[in-house]
Amino acid sequence: MGKNGPAGEKIMSGVRMHMPRWEHSWEDSEVIRWCRKEAAGGNADAELLLVLMERYGSGDVKDSREAEELLTKAAEQGSAVAEAALGEMFDSSEDYAKAAEWYRKAAEHGIPAAETCMGDLCLEGHGVSQDYAEALRWYQKAADQGDAIAANNLGTLYLDGLGTEQDYGRAMKWFKKAAGQNEPAAMINLGNMYYEGRGVRQDAGRAFRFYRKAADLGDAGAQSTVGDMLVQGDGVAQDYDKAAAWYRKSADQGFASAQYNLGVMYLEGISVRQELKEALRLFTLAADQGDANALFNLGTMYLLGHGVRKDPAEALKLFMKAADQNHPSAEVSIGGMYREGLSVSQDYSESLKWYMKAADQGSMEGQYNVGLIYMQGLGVSRDPEEACRWFEKAAKQGDRDAAVCLAALRLDAGELSGTDISGALSGLFRNDGDEEDG
Numbered sequence: 001m002g003k004n005g006p007a008g009e010k011i012m013s014g015v016r017m018h019m020p021r022w023e024h025s026w027e028d029s030e031v032i033r034w035c036r037k038e039a040a041g042g043n044a045d046a047e048l049l050l051v052l053m054e055r056y057g058s059g060d061v062k063d064s065r066e067a068e069e070l071l072t073k074a075a076e077q078g079s080a081v082a083e084a085a086l087g088e089m090f091d092s093s094e095d096y097a098k099a100a101e102w103y104r105k106a107a108e109h110g111i112p113a114a115e116t117c118m119g120d121l122c123l124e125g126h127g128v129s130q131d132y133a134e135a136l137r138w139y140q141k142a143a144d145q146g147d148a149i150a151a152n153n154l155g156t157l158y159l160d161g162l163g164t165e166q167d168y169g170r171a172m173k174w175f176k177k178a179a180g181q182n183e184p185a186a187m188i189n190l191g192n193m194y195y196e197g198r199g200v201r202q203d204a205g206r207a208f209r210f211y212r213k214a215a216d217l218g219d220a221g222a223q224s225t226v227g228d229m230l231v232q233g234d235g236v237a238q239d240y241d242k243a244a245a246w247y248r249k250s251a252d253q254g255f256a257s258a259q260y261n262l263g264v265m266y267l268e269g270i271s272v273r274q275e276l277k278e279a280l281r282l283f284t285l286a287a288d289q290g291d292a293n294a295l296f297n298l299g300t301m302y303l304l305g306h307g308v309r310k311d312p313a314e315a316l317k318l319f320m321k322a323a324d325q326n327h328p329s330a331e332v333s334i335g336g337m338y339r340e341g342l343s344v345s346q347d348y349s350e351s352l353k354w355y356m357k358a359a360d361q362g363s364m365e366g367q368y369n370v371g372l373i374y375m376q377g378l379g380v381s382r383d384p385e386e387a388c389r390w391f392e393k394a395a396k397q398g399d400r401d402a403a404v405c406l407a408a409l410r411l412d413a414g415e416l417s418g419t420d421i422s423g424a425l426s427g428l429f430r431n432d433g434d435e436e437d438g
Helices: 006-018 029-040 044-056 064-076 080-092 096-108 112-124 132-144 148-160 168-179 184-196 204-216 220-232 240-252 256-268 276-287 292-304 312-323 328-340 348-360 364-376 384-396 400-412 418-437
Strands: none
Touching: 029 044, 044 064, 044 080, 064 080, 080 096, 080 112, 096 112, 112 132, 112 148, 132 148, 148 168, 148 184, 168 184, 184 204, 184 220, 204 220, 220 240, 220 256, 240 256, 256 276, 256 292, 276 292, 292 312, 292 328, 312 328, 328 348, 328 364, 348 364, 364 384, 364 400, 384 400
């Protein structure tokens, strides 16, 4: 019958609201036996519950066609919950036109969860024409009946000015209503408003408190964000031990960013004992989800043989995957592999191409390496002027090697004296040291 996704959770909220008399565990064999008996006698609610137990519990209805038939029969006998469940079933199987048909029927019979789902379809243009104003109308109807997810989504439309004039005040109002019903997404949105200063005075501390509330409710993204802020000391006192604990909670739920960050802590021995194997495991989990930073770090471990047998070919594959997401450090690493002929034929032109990709994104390391290519004339005509241009870009970002190369080229060109170079470099290095001490 498809996946039990967000739509399924919304429908089940509606089921619990409309069928409060069923408080039994759905794994209770007596309940299942009762449903089978009543369903055989034509009890529409029992037929519906039997299907719902299969979808969300431990019943034994396995055939999706049978489930559709049972739900359709219940819907024809006037069950609005069956209409909503049919909508969710087709939504999960991405038959959005049929999903819209059934959600609309359930919504017209007053099921808030179905109204919310209709809003989702209008927002995304699934099964219906994309229409932000119509999405807002459906969310408003559901929110007015107390649907927390709808209230949060309504707040998002006001926040971004979709289907209505942008209105931070109304966005805040609906986020607070949803947060008051323990909706983690609304708490995160409130945190974002305070962190970014949207409609309120920027306040990282208050943002952290909202993120923490969502994290306490088990939201993996919020748990990861709490970890980030604890690492950075942003809006809260820096605390690596607590950060590691929050990253672990999030990572255990499969959140890629947390897996990556916890991997970094194991790689560098921050607040935990350095364990390259654990870092490798966490980076692999995150990389399998496409996390570009994890792909890069995993590639670096294979390139250097840290925690794993050295394998430049595997490293290159991982760098390429990260580079597909425009990861500058991965692009620099690919450039270096072509320059040195590691796992590939040495190719200075290809090396320059990859260094340039990174440099064009503002990568200091990429800019420095482009400068080296032009200074040394590797695969291109030697061009000191072009080299200076790239070294200057990197030097302005604090790259000392680039500053030295820039000074040397200017000395060769007669633009600087030895005294000028000494003063310039000592000034640069003294300033860097001052910044580090601060």
